[in-house]
Amino acid sequence: MAINFAVIGTGWITDSFIESAHATQAWKLTAVYSRKAETAQSFAVKHNVTATYTSLESLCQAPDVDAVYIASPNSFHYEQAKAALHGKKHVIVEKPATSTVAEFESLFALAKQQGVFLIEANRHIQERNFKVLQQSLGRLGALYGASLNYASYSSRYNAVLAGETPNIFNLALSGGSLVDLGVYPIAAAVALFGAPKAQSYHPIIVRTGADGGGFITLQYDRFAVSINASKIYTSAAPSEVYGEKGTLVANAVTDVASVEFVDARSKTREQLAGEKAKLNLQEEAAEFARIIKERDGAAAKKLEDMSRIVIGITTDLRAQNGLVFDVEKK
Template sequence: MLKLGIIGTNWITQQFIDAANESGEWQLTTVYSRHSETAQAFADKNHAGAIFTDLERFFSQGDFDAVYIASPNSLHFAQAKLAIKHGKHVIVEKPAVANQAEFEQLDECLATHPDVLLFEAARQIHEVNFKRVKDQIDQLEQVQGATLTYMKYSSRFDAVRAGEEPNIFSLKFAGGALQDLGVYLAYDAVGWFGMPDEVAYYPTLLSTKVDGKGLAVLRYPAFTVTLNVGKTSNSFLPSEINGLQDAIVMDNAAELGKVTYHDVDGKAHNIGVQPDANPMLAEARDFAMVINDPAGHQKEYQAWRQLSRNVNKLLFNLRQSGHIYFSDDERDLADK
């Protein structure tokens, strides 16, 4: 049984803990929060034995093998780096980092701690339906393009409309639609089609200077993929990958609840499976599998790391195209 520590006590952390418990591979032992009351309440609810409000003490004194990081986006890099230096495996919520420079620094840190593993929690790539879509794409005679949509109204947008600046809609915390829901679509595109040759992002900026929604265009040698992402409205459009006379249709490009292949005769075939009730169950199992036997699963681990690296690069390039910058340092990098 792997011992787990957590940073962040929000709903997504609870969902991961529930998945970890269901997998039978994990035991929550240690909770970090800036506020002792919050940490204690989460620990009591989930039967964890220790809480910390000091991050350095959390890593140096906490009894856990791996940490799950679900803090605001801008904090991921520093917390993951600290975890690696303390010899803890890292599961960090997407996006793992804000830019390529941070990704490279984590790679350098991992090189000096070869026994430590780092995972980006991009849940859908571990699910059966994600792989079923990829298998069906490989059987298409020709890919002519795709339109992938993920738009969900965020309750925190109400605060923006009231003149506030919540973390997920703040440049300071590396927020915005692309850095949240857009990560799912970026993983779809790169995981299914590889890296594009050219990209462009057309954001709708909010008063907080982040993108509330946007349209990304990814150009490949023989086709174009468009990504429709947003946190300021709901969309119920399906997503589609176009062949010649056939197509793959998804009810939702991120959640992949239903995947249908429409053949050349117009007949519809369900090629997916019923997803797990908890969408984080597959990744919880996969992360435990690799940590328990890293030598036996090096191929999978390296494939996930490369995919994460490519997605990070794609997101960075899209943001530069849309003139969205999270820091002066990153603006300087973009200007070089």
Template sequence: MIRFGVIGTNWITDSFIEAALKTGQYQLTAVYSRQLEKAQTFADKYGVSLCFDDLEAMASSSELDAVYIASPNSLHAPQAMQFIQHGKHVIGEKPLASNIAEIETLITTAQAQGVVLFEAMKTTYTPNFDQIRAALPKLGKLRKVYLSYCQLSSRYGKYLNGDNPNTFNPAFSNGSLMDIGIYPLSAAIGLFGEPNSFTAQGALLDSGVDAHGTLVLHYTDFDVVVSHSKVSNGLIPSEFQGEQGTLLVDSISECRAVTLHRSGEPALEMTVAQEENVMYYEALEFARLIDAQQVSHPDLARTQIVSAIITKAREIIGVHFPADEQTLA
């Protein structure tokens, strides 16, 4: 049984706890918040008594083996480092860090400490993501891929009213590519690996983060277009086009439906049943890695490639974070 603590007391933390407990491989033992009363209120829902408002005290506690980090993006890497240095396994919400330099430092340190470092990228662990992978050979020679994830932020109204919510604040390493575009980008890298090259475009808000944008990943025989937005809602499916057919995927972030359309054949529904809370699958994989003591695992390569692309894309479109000037130690 993996004894784990959580950093963050928002809805996504509740979702991960629900998913982790459902696997039967975790025991929630600790909750952290900057305000101890807030941590205690959150912990009471789960019958947990160990609460912290001191991160160092939590990281050094003998009462937990692992931590789930769901704080603002800019805090993911330094908090992960703190727990890694105390020999704790870390599952950090995407993006795992603000930039590629932080990712590389985290990976090096985690492997030196012999602990599992894992990015909570739910997309690539779902059963229907495996269905996409299985369907690709049925398309013949792949030619065009369009991956779209556009979701109007619930905080955009506050931003337009003159507030400065975390979700549109570069101090917290935010923006559309970091928060939204990372899903389809991670799906592309998970399926096809590192591209030969890429181009990036983005529209910036006055706050300094990107509101929406597009990446084009260039492979030898095909391109992948990644469309993302935090200021508009998208309803179209993602699409994989081959010379012998087309694959449609509903909701690329969770892969809710997969349908194969081969030329001259009836549409083939390839969707398999999934847990409603798809974080269940990332929790299962994290537990498997810990149990196997698999500190060096293939998903770290995907995380590195994605972070390197996002870091360079931000440079191209002009998004700069304070974290880019800091050294992780």
């Protein structure tokens, strides 16, 4: 049986998740929520469903909804996820799952109390070629360090330059490059190497007061990971992991299409990656459905623990640089 799910948020990422979820044949979209009726109805027609909601409470009590996918502005995640969990719905929430560590812990405690799953959608960790990278670390011998990059100019930065404050560059809505793009390489580092001992961030602050990008260092016992993450400039550099016996080179930390092992002595290059999935959210949709259907608490806990480390890192990095969300001022 497919998992009947509703969506909160009607942007492009929701379109992608719906398409990817349906491609797994493990999910079925049954409802759309938006604060505006016309927005909900237009999005529902686009995806061939009839049930729409403008009341969050009504959606979360709907008997034909098993799970809720949330891709609204960051600052809305907590209240929307809390409502869905109170309705005993499984919740898939786009990263960052919450604005603060306190919100994070509150939601996961509630999910356990309600007997449902709460999963933060770090899609790249589920990609088959990311797992190839992960499983190939043993080839490197002693680890010497890594450089992980995700810097991509956002069209919404044009609005900032024009004097506007789009959601993702708005601290009032828990925005900024660190929690939008920076979490990808940070989560990748945590998935590959575990929790760092310390971290630092050198951000570029844009006109809105949010961080537009910058350079992050994660310090481990015997090596460091450098991260270049930005929404205001683009990097064409690959991501690399360095070791005594060679280097692993990936084209990116997300949408990974190439993973090469470069032998330190012979300089030969070996391609390790397989074919990339056609839909970049399909692998996470399939895994999340498996966790829910099989009640795989161990897999869910592993993802929860990774997310907990990541929000701890980003919270510390924001605090170091005075990047305070409005929710933290209350």
